[in-house]
């Protein structure tokens with residue numbers, strides 16, 4: 081499955097200082113490389129087979145350069161995390177109407193020295209895992225959608241929990257595959 085980097089929003093070049101631009105662009109490139117790894121694609125196919133997912137529902141996978149403008153309080157909270165190995169994370173969305181998966185960074189205002197963090201191997205590994213985790217979860221939402229939620233009488237929270245639980249299993253499978 082092809083992974084592309086979305087067109088940078090205008091705000092990136094007009095409003096942000098250079099170090100922030102560099103940070104977001106580098107971050108997106110790390111995420112794109114992570115999701116394009118052959119091991120990730122292989123585990124994705126395994127997950128699709130095991131979980132009976134229809135990958136044809138996904139028509140576009142884009143790595144967003146800029147955080148999602150969401151009013152979700154949990155996301156707003158996470159956005160304020162400091163940029164350390166825990167704070168560098170991704171979140172995703174799946175739009176069933178267009179078949180688009182979008183993977184977003186979930187922080188704002190990286191500090192001046194933050195771009196240097198993106199050369200640190202431990203941090204790159206952390207970004208890679210959170211990106212894969214968000215990607216797998218959104219793929220699962222092709223099945224675990226509002227229809228499924230209504231049919232199984234689940235709350236939005238239960239649906240999310242279920243998708244995350246399954247995604248985690250395949251992230252573990254990826255870690256195992258990457259070791260050998």
Ligand SMILES: [Zn+2]
Pocket residue numbers: 217218221240243
């Ligand atoms: Zn979800």
